[in-house]
Amino acid sequence: MRIGVDLGGSKIEIIALGDGGEVLLRERVATPQGDYRGTLNAVAGLVSVAESRVTSLRTCARDGIHPDGACRPAKRNPRQTESGTASVGVGIPGAESLDTGLIKNANSTCLIGQPLKRDLEALLQREVRIANDANCFALSEAADGAGAGARVVFGVILGTGVGGGIVVDGKLLTGANAIAGEWGHNPMPGEYHKDACYCGRKDCIELYLSGPGLAADHRRVTGADFSALDIARHAANGDAACEVTLQRHEARLARALAQVINILDPDVIVLGGGLSNMERLYENVPRLWGEHVFSDRVATKLLKHRHGDSSGVRGAAWLWP
Template identity: 40%
Template structure:
């Protein structure tokens, strides 16, 4: 099949796109994510059917979703869309749609899109961060997703925050049941929590960034801590996989602190203290997820 359908399931919306053989978007739609597992499966199937009508019934289907499938049980797990956890999500989607599907973690879909024809195109090893409400990750090596034997590779948000400072102790609890996970610090949620601890005022991340741009000392300090923490996470990955490029996506990827200004800090924390690190902003923005899902059959 030369036409490809990509579907990106998120906590608030579901995106669908049909790509031509040349990779051009032939059809797209977006709907709100319904409540409940059965409703989610039905809505994804409805989007897939609508796109197949445009494709003349000749398109592969790839789907991205928070979480991952257990290689042992085939059940979906670790999703912030909790209704999907513990369910045979891929099998139920294939049955509802009426054809085989490929289901993959949404951050992995972002990474695949950016590695194949986005900011990481032409690079051998691409490490991807999606920095938004949480911290997601993906790893593509020589054009192929690396998911690992347990489908747990590149869960960068659930690695421990490296080299914690006195102010980062004791480690914060994470929804996964452990403490000190990087996403509790390197995320929009982490930025808001950090600012509140420092100032006593609860503000959303966007407002903190706005205040920093207007010169507020506390907001600028919170952004600096966020930047430093992401640099430490990235330097840890340099010590393990030393990628050709880091690609940064997600809602906070517009910040120069997390892209253009990051390489010297990563170098500072690297083993040599002088690693030459390339950091780029995602080329496709929020569409990377649906585009990467469509490429799962490539």
């Protein structure tokens, strides 16, 4: 059994996958806000409950129920570790420094500077694998999602933040600095407003293509305080100002992804996160990005996620072969 944990800023999600990738259990709890120790304990508690519950369900399904209603003791699963526990992978909104082992680049700031891997391994009494949440999303969609069968997959998160992950021949590419795919903190091509990102840089792609970035752009131009969801809904109902805002968003997304294509030349780009549910992106953005790609044709496919908001947590589970 593989266990995946998606450690987000607002929620912690856990999933247990069987040998064939089938979902055995999936649960969510709220993230203890700004509380590192509380976050560790929440993850450990979810793992303990998941192992216990899945073991009981498997035992009852395989061996039946005793006349007194109790399940028989569980038999050892050959996929379990020596201690009899499941493998655990964790997706985080940041990265682990290859130099210090401490968390960096996390928008859940209570994780920054913390030895998350070491602390979780001490609590769970086993090896834990940690990866950026966008990397987990990319791995999930490359393994058995929208990018299954493609040689090079670039997974994109367009949500509260903007992230990316790269999978080549089914293997996650982390890079020499553990930042492969972090396109969200490159400068947005063609924008020179000098707006400051939380990371300390100016005009980051995340400032424009995230959900809050889309809302801020609309507010800056129109004065209307709409959420990204509101903007999409109003545009679909014929609101001209919201339509123009979405057209700006699509043009920016096309320019930003064209840079990725020029460097990585992926077979497939898969979109995830809340903004990925705008169906118009999959037609409009490929129509626009050709102008910026250094090729006479663009064979790269832009696809919607297959596993929805389960992709990140599934990818965390797939960190183990």
